[in-house]
Amino acid sequence: MTTPPSPSAVDCYDYPQYWDLAFRDETLFEADFVESAFEKYARLPLRTILEPGCGGGRLMVELAKRGYQVSGFDLSEPSVRYVQQRLRRRSLPGEVFVGDMTDFTLAKPVDCVVNFVNTFRHLTTEEAALAHLQHVAAALRSGGLFLLGFHLIPLDADPECTERSTARHGQTKVTLTLRVVDFNRRRRLERIRFNLRVKSGQRDLKLQSEYDYRLYTRKQFLQLLAKVPQLELCGTFDFNYDIDEPVPLDDELSDAVFVLRKRDE
Numbered sequence: 001m002t003t004p005p006s007p008s009a010v011d012c013y014d015y016p017q018y019w020d021l022a023f024r025d026e027t028l029f030e031a032d033f034v035e036s037a038f039e040k041y042a043r044l045p046l047r048t049i050l051e052p053g054c055g056g057g058r059l060m061v062e063l064a065k066r067g068y069q070v071s072g073f074d075l076s077e078p079s080v081r082y083v084q085q086r087l088r089r090r091s092l093p094g095e096v097f098v099g100d101m102t103d104f105t106l107a108k109p110v111d112c113v114v115n116f117v118n119t120f121r122h123l124t125t126e127e128a129a130l131a132h133l134q135h136v137a138a139a140l141r142s143g144g145l146f147l148l149g150f151h152l153i154p155l156d157a158d159p160e161c162t163e164r165s166t167a168r169h170g171q172t173k174v175t176l177t178l179r180v181v182d183f184n185r186r187r188r189l190e191r192i193r194f195n196l197r198v199k200s201g202q203r204d205l206k207l208q209s210e211y212d213y214r215l216y217t218r219k220q221f222l223q224l225l226a227k228v229p230q231l232e233l234c235g236t237f238d239f240n241y242d243i244d245e246p247v248p249l250d251d252e253l254s255d256a257v258f259v260l261r262k263r264d265e
């Protein structure tokens with residue numbers, strides 16, 4: 001038996017090919033949800049989509065394949081380069097750039113903005129989160145949608161939490177373990193340790209990062225949303241992404257996907 005290498009402390013987001021693989025099973029559900037939410041709630045046809053914090057671009061690439069005009073940005077330069085290459089290799093159009101969710105402007109407004117899998121919770125202060133919502137509202141056309149998915153942490157949630165998932169593609173096997181290593185309800189922060197183990201042929205890579213996430217109860221998110229009156233809450237779903245199964249926005253809900261529509265100006 002070989003001894004696994006010790007994990008290297010890196011920014012896991014600078015390894016988008018592995019991060020992306022770990023979440024690829026979600027992609028088709030998310031892309032289908034974008035289309036069906038648009039059909040049900042938007043007041044315009046879907047042509048242009050922006051993904052802030054696009055990571056390795058799994059969703060952008062899928063949406064570009066379906067014929068939408070996609071754009072996206074991320075703080076991580078390796079991620080941005082990776083998505084640019086992926087689009088180029090498939091001869092798909094799309095604009096990808098380095099940018100910050102709290103401060104971005106687009107040359108033209110878009111029909112839809114998508115932000116799934118807790119990316120929003122990387123904004124660890126109320127000011128940063130508010131700035132994101134305000135910039136999204138400014139980037140949207142009236143009648144367009146902002147689809148926002150992240151974990152609400154109900155007051156009675158167990159702060160001790162570990163999740164593990166494994167994904168395979170060809171010879172490559174990626175195991176992602178997420179562990180809450182600090183939880184502070186008063187400061188509204190939890191610290192999550194990511195362990196990414198990649199095995200591919202002779203290769204055995206162990207990467208480790210820790211990220212702070214902002215905590216939200218249902219009430220705290222609604223209080224934040226009330227500060228951005230341009231965005232209207234149309235429906236709430238869970239991570240099953242089933243448009244025919246809206247879920248009640250109550251204190252039980254943890255895996256929340258919000259459908260927000262830009263009001264007429």
Ligand SMILES: C[S@@+](CC[C@H](N)C(=O)[O-])C[C@H]1O[C@@H](n2cnc3c(N)ncnc32)[C@H](O)[C@@H]1O
Nearest residue numbers: 013053054055074075076099100101117119122
């Ligand atoms: C959880 S990953 C999600 C990636 C991608 N959206 C997906 O669903 O696969 C979060 C991404 O957000 C990016 N990120 C974190 N803070 C950011 C910020 N302030 N502005 C832009 N991107 C940010 C990270 O670099 C990372 O790629």
